[in-house]
Amino acid sequence: MTYQTVVLSSFEEYLTTEYDDAEATLADYRGSEVQYRNEWLLRFPFAVMLKLSFAEMDYANRWCWQRFGSPRGECYDESSEYRTCMIDSSHCHDGAWAYLWHTKTEYNYGYCEWFFSSDPQHAQFLEFVPTINWGENFPK
DSSP, X not given: OBOOOOEEEOHHHHHHHHTTTOTTTTHHHHHHHHHHHHHXXXXXXXXXXXXXXXXXXXXXXXXXXXXXXXXXXEOOGGGOTTOOOOOOSOOEEEOSEEEEEEEEXXXXXXXXXXXXXXXXXXXXXXXXXXXXXXXXXXXX
16 A cells, blocks of 8 residues: 545636736736647647656656657656666657656645656546555655
């Protein structure tokens, strides 16, 4: 048995949580964040937003690596709790899925979004979500 704090969320919930009190002053920043996300959605049109711990994010990323190969973008796996890529220098991958850490909500928790290029990947990940936990490095 391991810790489990993951919650299925949405980009809209994230925006509401992150920008709830400053509609006018942060409109430009929020707009650029929405535009940046929309650029990811052009390449990876199937998205899942989760509110979770860093350990759960690393656990989920390892699961994705094992099923779909490496993600697209800069590789941060060197600092992962559940490392899959063993390259220690700065590098990027050109995979068929990606993830984007949006914000930290409290110590070691926040919003992360996964993007997939195919509906079957997306469906597999959604089936996996209820089993995401802190993994074997954090037994109860």
